[in-house]
Amino acid sequence: MFPIISKEILAPTISKFVIHAPLVGKKRKAGNFVIIRVIENGERIPLTIVDSNLAEGTITLIVQAIGKTTKLLCSMNAGDSILDVVGPLGNPTPIENHGSVACVGGGVGTAEMYPITKALKGAGNRVFSIIGGRSRDLVILEEEMRSCSDEVFITTDDGSYGQKGIVTDPLRQLLMNSQSGIKAVYAIGPLPMMKAVSNLTREFGVHTLVSLNAIMVDGTGMCGGCRVTIDGKMKFACVDGPEFDGHQVDFDELILRNKSYLDFERMANEQLLKETASSHEVAP
Amino acid sequence: MTVLNPLKPSERMKIPRQHSIEQPASDRVQGFTEVSFGVDEERAMIEATRCLECKNAVCVEGCPVGIDIRSFIQLILQKDYAGAVNKIREANYLPAICGRVCPQEEQCEAVCTLGKKHMPVAIGKLERFVADYEMEHNLFTPPVITERRDQKVAIVGSGPAGLTCAAELAKMGYRVTVFEALHAVGGVLRYGIPEFRLPRKILDLETDRIRGLGVEIQTNFLVGRTATIDEFFEEWGFSAVFLGTGAGTPNFMGIPGESLPGVYSANEFLTRVNLMKANKFPNFDTPIRMGSNVAVIGGGNTAMDAVRTAKRLGAERAILVYRRSRQEMPARQEEIHHAEEEGIELMLLTNPTRILGNENHTVTGMECQRMELGEPDESGRRKPVAVKGSEFVIPVQIVIEAVGQQPNPIIQATTPGLKTGKRGVVETNEKQGTSRPGVFAGGDLARGGATVILAMRDGKQAAVAIHEYIQSKVQDEGNKAIVSTGAEVVGT
Ligand SMILES: Cc1cc2nc3c(=O)[nH]c(=O)nc-3n(C[C@H](O)[C@H](O)[C@H](O)COP(=O)(O)OP(=O)(O)OC[C@H]3O[C@@H](n4cnc5c(N)ncnc54)[C@H](O)[C@@H]3O)c2cc1C
Ligand SMILES: Cc1cc2nc3c(=O)[nH]c(=O)nc-3n(C[C@H](O)[C@H](O)[C@H](O)COP(=O)(O)OP(=O)(O)OC[C@H]3O[C@@H](n4cnc5c(N)ncnc54)[C@H](O)[C@@H]3O)c2cc1C
Ligand code: SF4
Ligand code: FES
Numbered sequence: 029m030f031p032i033i034s035k036e037i038l039a040p041t042i043s044k045f046v047i048h049a050p051l052v053g054k055k056r057k058a059g060n061f062v063i064i065r066v067i068e069n070g071e072r073i074p075l076t077i078v079d080s081n082l083a084e085g086t087i088t089l090i091v092q093a094i095g096k097t098t099k100l101l102c103s104m105n106a107g108d109s110i111l112d113v114v115g116p117l118g119n120p121t122p123i124e125n126h127g128s129v130a131c132v133g134g135g136v137g138t139a140e141m142y143p144i145t146k147a148l149k150g151a152g153n154r155v156f157s158i159i160g161g162r163s164r165d166l167v168i169l170e171e172e173m174r175s176c177s178d179e180v181f182i183t184t185d186d187g188s189y190g191q192k193g194i195v196t197d198p199l200r201q202l203l204m205n206s207q208s209g210i211k212a213v214y215a216i217g218p219l220p221m222m223k224a225v226s227n228l229t230r231e232f233g234v235h236t237l238v239s240l241n242a243i244m245v246d247g248t249g250m251c252g253g254c255r256v257t258i259d260g261k262m263k264f265a266c267v268d269g270p271e272f273d274g275h276q277v278d279f280d281e282l283i284l285r286n287k288s289y290l291d292f293e294r295m296a297n298e299q300l301l302k303e304t305a306s307s308h309e310v311a312p
Numbered sequence: 313m314t315v316l317n318p319l320k321p322s323e324r325m326k327i328p329r330q331h332s333i334e335q336p337a338s339d340r341v342q343g344f345t346e347v348s349f350g351v352d353e354e355r356a357m358i359e360a361t362r363c364l365e366c367k368n369a370v371c372v373e374g375c376p377v378g379i380d381i382r383s384f385i386q387l388i389l390q391k392d393y394a395g396a397v398n399k400i401r402e403a404n405y406l407p408a409i410c411g412r413v414c415p416q417e418e419q420c421e422a423v424c425t426l427g428k429k430h431m432p433v434a435i436g437k438l439e440r441f442v443a444d445y446e447m448e449h450n451l452f453t454p455p456v457i458t459e460r461r462d463q464k465v466a467i468v469g470s471g472p473a474g475l476t477c478a479a480e481l482a483k484m485g486y487r488v489t490v491f492e493a494l495h496a497v498g499g500v501l502r503y504g505i506p507e508f509r510l511p512r513k514i515l516d517l518e519t520d521r522i523r524g525l526g527v528e529i530q531t532n533f534l535v536g537r538t539a540t541i542d543e544f545f546e547e548w549g550f551s552a553v554f555l556g557t558g559a560g561t562p563n564f565m566g567i568p569g570e571s572l573p574g575v576y577s578a579n580e581f582l583t584r585v586n587l588m589k590a591n592k593f594p595n596f597d598t599p600i601r602m603g604s605n606v607a608v609i610g611g612g613n614t615a616m617d618a619v620r621t622a623k624r625l626g627a628e629r630a631i632l633v634y635r636r637s638r639q640e641m642p643a644r645q646e647e648i649h650h651a652e653e654e655g656i657e658l659m660l661l662t663n664p665t666r667i668l669g670n671e672n673h674t675v676t677g678m679e680c681q682r683m684e685l686g687e688p689d690e691s692g693r694r695k696p697v698a699v700k701g702s703e704f705v706i707p708v709q710i711v712i713e714a715v716g717q718q719p720n721p722i723i724q725a726t727t728p729g730l731k732t733g734k735r736g737v738v739e740t741n742e743k744q745g746t747s748r749p750g751v752f753a754g755g756d757l758a759r760g761g762a763t764v765i766l767a768m769r770d771g772k773q774a775a776v777a778i779h780e781y782i783q784s785k786v787q788d789e790g791n792k793a794i795v796s797t798g799a800e801v802v803g804t
Contacts, residue, residue, distance in 0.1 A: 288573035292599030
């Protein structure tokens with residue numbers, strides 16, 4: 029059992045959890061993730077390790093409630109426990125001093141971007157960060173990102189905060205501006221966003237690393253469910269990734285594969301709604 | 313002993329081999345309950361009477377772990393079923409499992425004297441009978457551990473190789489911890505072999521008994537990532553490590569259409585059902601895609617389990633597509649027979665070339681080629697050759713590939729100096745030692761895909777070697793200590 033030490037609500041659908049998992053915390057590096065299973069009948073899902081605290085033996089996870097498992101997790105509180113946590117999984121992000129880099133986070137992807145941004149800054153890079161969200165609510169970790177960036181750009185689809193538009197707008201500006209001298213781009217967010225970023229950076233010939241959120245089961249290379257196509261070759265996102273060269277990723281294929289279980293996900297969601305509704309009825 | 317069995321050998325030979333009692337195929341495909349109920353006491357007794365009690369019991373040599381088969385059968389004749397299972401347990405700590413999944417027809421029963429002219433003794437069924445009898449009648453008595461030792465041994469992977477090694481070392485008194493990446497124990501026994509061949513109740517009981525020996529099992533621990541082998545030695549204080557991480561990484565055929573949703577590796581398909589209980593969705597959260605027609609590619613145990621599982625998930629047509637002929641199928645005959653009873657279609661001498669999808673990107677069919685058998689290849693089996701222009705399409709919505717697996721590379725990549733051979737198989741010597749002192753390996757990791765009993769054999773062998781290794785180190789240190797204290801004595 030992995031106790032939840034604290035919980036903080038970052039946005040209506042996004043929560044931050046500090047979880048006691050000392051062994052994972054000790055070994056994790058930027059870019060690593062864990063697989064968790066919340067309850068006995070639950071699914072195994074991957075979540076990025078956003079931070080760790082060696083002295084406290086904790087790891088930090090930031091979760092967006094989008095389906096049954098993430099909603100269940102987000103309904104939990106300090107004092108509750110998560111049944112299973114295994115990690116750190118995946119290859120750590122290759123961190124080097126490129127000179128100047130851009131870090132692009134979309135939605136909850138910003139949470140996954142934050143440890144990498146911090147590490148890139150630590151390695152001596154000049155860091156330009158771009159945080160995108162559909163609306164003001166979904167722009168998260170602005171403070172944290174500012175603390176490890178030289179400059180931060182914020183975009184929202186509806187213009188409710190920062191500049192109206194999508195993350196590729198400021199990125200294009202940065203790439204066009206020779207002064208910024210961007211040598212590498214790191215992007216994490218929804219697949220269409222990472223695809224758009226990769227298409228853009230390809231034009232400029234700037235190396236781009238993206239983190240692929242394939243559907244996973246074991247996270248140890250045992251099932252092949254997380255397979256993705258990189259430069260025409262099959263790779264397992266959990267052990268060969270999760271990060272890959274954005275210019276080589278077959279995004280359309282992954283977008284399709286991630287829709288494999290839409291009907292099931294809808295059903296699970298409805299069931300969760302019913303369960304919570306009935307538990308409310310029982311409650312006095 | 314002849315007192316117990318008054319029949320003359322010629323009379324024993326006349327008794328027909330006893331068969332298991334099996335659930336009718338039409339019933340068993342409705343769910344995941346066990347196919348075979350085994351033999352009852354009466355049949356077991358008749359079967360035991362068939363044994364010739366050979367002076368040269370060749371069956372024992374046929375058993376990879378050397379179970380004293382003749383003696384355990386004699387104990388059955390004395391109705392000492394608990395004694396019989398304990399006799400087995402001296403050589404094999406997982407009798408209820410082996411009695412169910414071992415290919416006895418290739419091992420003990422293949423060499424049984426009676427089998428030369430008649431049907432061999434149904435050794436596997438007797439093994440299962442005594443193990444089940446013990447379970448039903450609560451007769452289990454844990455072995456007494458006479459000596460406690462201080463040294464700690466780490467076992468990586470909780471498949472049959474790891475569990476056996478752990479049990480053997482615990483019995484010798486070592487402090488043993490098993491580290492398992494998944495949230496549940498058992499390796500392929502848990503996530504690969506389906507309930508209808510190996511009920512979870514039995515697996516749970518057998519693993520509880522291993523815990524009962526004082527073995528600690530730590531799940532959710534991916535060695536190489538959560539901690540490395542080097543850290544096990546340097547920081548965790550382990551004296552030796554056994555690697556039993558199996559051959560879990562699935563191969564894919566590399567044909568077009570493999571990335572379509574609805575195409576699974578057998579590992580994923582079976583894991584979703586066996587480990588995650590996707591067959592019970594939505595009561596369990598993990599989903600699985602199904603269709604009315606399912607094709608499984610391959611001819612081994614894994615393919616057989618996948619196709620029979622698909623049938624149980626409701627497939628009207630569950631088709632096994634194999635490129636060679638029936639004779640070359642590596643699956644156990646018994647399983648092929650059971651599959652056919654359950655209405656599984658065998659499409660032999662057929663090789664898939666392409667998986668087809670529609671505009672919604674769901675699988676609609678699989679294009680295949682007819683094959684012919686040509687010259688024997690390096691495995692001695694006749695090599696299948698494609699018949700030109702023989703392409704045809706099978707209409708299916710789900711394709712499952714069971715075309716082999718390889719060792720998971722995480723340990724090899726994170727353990728400097730660990731030598732591997734082809735396909736990432738860890739190289740071992742005859743004592744299961746690896747190129748790293750103190751690191752031993754066995755099971756599928758060292759064999760690249762074999763059987764439960766061979767994994768167990770390796771685990772046992774390694775336990776003996778680990779004991780020798782630790783004791784020789786203890787002795788060395790003892791000698792050094794004597795030398796140093798000796799020096800002090802001289803000094804004072
Ligand atoms: C390496 C990696 C790191 C991730 N890090 C984070 C993170 O830090 N914070 C965060 O909020 N989310 C993260 N995700 C995404 C997160 O795993 C999914 O949102 C979650 O699995 C959805 O599960 P659900 O039951 O709540 O939703 P569902 O309704 O079941 O699914 C919603 C969508 O999530 C995806 N999904 C479903 N099941 C899985 C699964 N088993 N594995 C992966 N994706 C799945 C599918 O695309 C699906 O359409 C990460 C994913 C990956 C692969
Ligand atoms: C579907 C299927 C059906 C089969 N049917 C039969 C049968 O009927 N009869 C038979 O004799 N054989 C059968 N086999 C083969 C048999 O199951 C294997 O040969 C046997 O399980 C190998 O045992 P093992 O202990 O070496 O590895 P495994 O059983 O593969 O166990 C390895 C364990 O190690 C864990 N692991 C891997 N890497 C790490 C790590 N880095 N850290 C921690 N843990 C790790 C894995 O999660 C797994 O639990 C079948 C195989 C399959 C796939
Ligand atoms: S070889 Fe066959 S007949 Fe002889 S002792 Fe073994 S089981 Fe009995
Ligand atoms: S999640 Fe199973 S292989 Fe990657």
